[in-house]
Amino acid sequence: MLEIKNLHVSVEGVEILKGIDLKVNAGEVHAIMGPNGSGKSTLARVLAGHPAYVVTKGIVTYEGKDLLAIPVEERARQGVFLAFQYPIDIPGVNNAYFLKAALNEIRKAKGLEELDAMEFLELLKEKMKIVEMDASFLNRPVNEGFSGGEKKRNEILQMAVLSPKLAILDETDSGLDIDALKIVAGGVDKMRSPDRAILLVTHYQRMLDYITPDYVHVLMGGKIVLSGGKDLAFKLEEKGYEWVRA
Amino acid sequence: MELKQYQDAFEMLKKGRQCDLSWLFRLREEGMAAFLQKGFPTVKDNAWRYTDVTAIREAAFVPEGESIQPARLDRPLEGVEVLDIFVAIKTFPELLEKYLGRQAGHEGNPFTALNTGLFRSGTFIRISDGVILKEPIRIVHSASPARKAGAFQRRTIILMGKGSKASIVETYVAGDGQNYFTNAVTEIVLEEGAQMEHCKIQQEAPEAFHIAMTQVAQRRGSSFVSFALSTGARLMRNDCRVALTEEGASCELNGLYLGDKDQVLDHQTFVDHQKPDGKSDQFFKGLLAGNSRGVFRGHVMVRQDAQRTDAHQTNKNLLLSDTAKVDTQPQLEILADDVKCGHGSAIGQLQEDAVFYLRSRGIGEKEAARMLAQGFAREVIERSSLSFMKETLLELVSEKLGKQFNSLNGQWATGNE
Known part of the structure; x- marks a missing residue:
């Protein structure tokens, strides 16, 4: 589904990613782990098309297409989803309205009929159960006044509604207390499916208690320095990232 | 001269009936004198330093004579009067003498002065003490019928009695006008405990000019x-x-x-x-x-x-x-x-x-x-x-x-x- 070859990325002239290679198939869950500043979030944002990041070298293929040549909204319509580390407040834009607009854009791109307000509400109620979200969130402006945990839940709700093929979760566990982590990570786990790939970007192992990855990669200094199975995450938790360096 | 058409319009007006009470005549004369003396403001006037009205002056708009259809209620309501301002002047001359031009004085503002001198249409609204209106009163200021390059001087007076409550919407629309100049003055008095909601919606034509003054006194x-x-x-x-x-x-x-x-x-x-x-x-x-x-x-x-x-x-x-x-x-x-x-x-x-x-x-x-x-x-x-x-x-x-x-x-x- 996703193939990254020798990806180099710079921000404001500073090279952050220095040659990433990664292959992700449908149905797989990959965890990208690494210390702060290793380039994990950069990788996540580049895949979603954030304009601040400049790809200087390399190829990213998504379903056989050159992902980097596809505009941001078009990536989303073709099934790429990024759960933000820091979700953005959108004052004055109602959460449900926003989500309906997004879903209908994606449905249009797929050649499906747009959902009307009633149909959408039904779908939304169904999906809200996944992240145990209260209906009052729907009529509030997107992320405005949400707590850290509520924002993350809202991201996962969006993921559930938009039903992407490739979901990239950027530090979704950060800033969550144990109860919220359980709900959010549990929600993600429920969305595992044979035709969906999930890329979990995380600093800690704790999220992986709820979502068992098929592969774990360690990103350090802009490169993947180690790859392995789920046990690698436990080793990292136990020994720290210094162990990889040594 | 750029002000001549306004002066001519005033000379015409003086002969007509929209000027025939002595206090009204005096008020209008004062307004017109204040306007003619200073003319349009320029960006050198501190109050107008961000608003360059040269284009209004140069466009030489001609004051509109026609009376525009005044706002009226769909059905009569007890304790509420909505009248053409000239009907109101005739019906309640003492009341109008007391309020017209009192909130919006013409001293500091040439456009208010011009309006006082030349207004030819307007609405008078009075809500009696203790009257609570459930439906809003709507006033539509339409720039039609308009001759080419007309200047509309609109005057609105709203008096809210003690403890009364009302919502009023004033909308300014193009109608069939395109290149015109609206100069509106609204005077509002709220007596003790009165509650008012006022919506002003300005949707004039893209080429139009709109100058408006809303002056409120609250007890x-x-x-x-x-x-x-x-x-x-x-x-x-x-x-x-x-x-x-x-x-x-x-x-x-x-x-x-x-x-x-x-x-x-x-x-x-x-x-x-x-x-x-x-x-x-x-x-x-x-x-x-x-x-x-x-x-x-x-x-x-x-x-x-x-x-x-x-x-x-x-x-x-x-x-x-x-x-x-x-x-x-x-x-x-x-x-x-x-x-x-x-x-x-x-x-x-x-x-x-x-x-x-x-x-x-x-x-x-x-x-x-x-x-x-x-x-x-x-x-x-x-x-x-x-x-x-x-x-x-x-x-x-x-x-x-x-x-x-x-x-x-x-x-x-x-x-x-």
Whole structure:
């Protein structure tokens, strides 16, 4: 589904990613782990098309297409989803309205009929159960006044509604207390499916208690320095990232 | 000479019946004299430094003679009078003598002076003591029938009796007019405990000029909530002046201006706290695209007597292009010592991160920008304590922004903060 070859990325002239290679198939869950500043979030944002990041070298293929040549909204319509580390407040834009607009854009791109307000509400109620979200969130402006945990839940709700093929979760566990982590990570786990790939970007192992990855990669200094199975995450938790360096 | 057509119109008017009471004749003469003496203001006048009205002067608009159909009630309501202003002058000459031109004096403002001299149409509204109106009264100022390059002088007087309650909407629309000049003066008096909601919707033709003065006097414990939505006209200057003349009066002034192309939309407020325990809250927002320019100048005066005044004003602007401009100048003048006052203003652009966030969910770039702009505008409508019109205002905003963004080709500015 996703193939990254020798990806180099710079921000404001500073090279952050220095040659990433990664292959992700449908149905797989990959965890990208690494210390702060290793380039994990950069990788996540580049895949979603954030304009601040400049790809200087390399190829990213998504379903056989050159992902980097596809505009941001078009990536989303073709099934790429990024759960933000820091979700953005959108004052004055109602959460449900926003989500309906997004879903209908994606449905249009797929050649499906747009959902009307009633149909959408039904779908939304169904999906809200996944992240145990209260209906009052729907009529509030997107992320405005949400707590850290509520924002993350809202991201996962969006993921559930938009039903992407490739979901990239950027530090979704950060800033969550144990109860919220359980709900959010549990929600993600429920969305595992044979035709969906999930890329979990995380600093800690704790999220992986709820979502068992098929592969774990360690990103350090802009490169993947180690790859392995789920046990690698436990080793990292136990020994720290210094162990990889040594 | 550029003022001649106004002078001629006044000479004609003097012979007619819209001038036949001696006090009215005197008032008009004073107004006209004040206008002719100074003529149109220039940007050298401090009060007009952001509003260049040269184009109005040069266009040599011809004062319209026709009386425009006045507002009237669909069905009569007890304790409510809605009359053509000249019918009101004839019916209640003493009342009109007492109120006409009292709130909006012609001294400081040449346009008010011109209006006083020449107004040929208008509406008089009186709500009796204790009367509570459930349905809003709507006044539509349509610039038709209009001859080419006509100047409309509109006058509105609204008197709210003690403990009365009403909502009033004044809408300015083009009708079949295109290139014209509206000069409107609205005088409002709220007696003790009266509560009024006032919506002014300015949707003039794109080539029109719109100058408006709303002057409010508030007695003890009265409350005035206003919303000014400005989307039309090539040049607009909208003044709202509120005097809290007795204790415990409160006002809330809201405004939203949406400019594009070469529009100039200028809002100026003056809130005069004269007595203790008054409250004022101003919240104005501007969305400016193309080469448009917005102005907000808010002046809050707290006089020595006005202890325990609570006065706030905020102005926020979103510039949607690199060539749009805004001048913002909140100003506090405090002579009392026990007060709670604050003001602030902000100018920003669409946040790049927010645009990215929406796009990353499949929403196209233009639609993302439109949603953000609309969200920005929405806040001022939802925050206001208007009990009616909110849906209508949102629809009008959405309509204007829809048109505006449709005509853009990815040409709007974003910034990081």
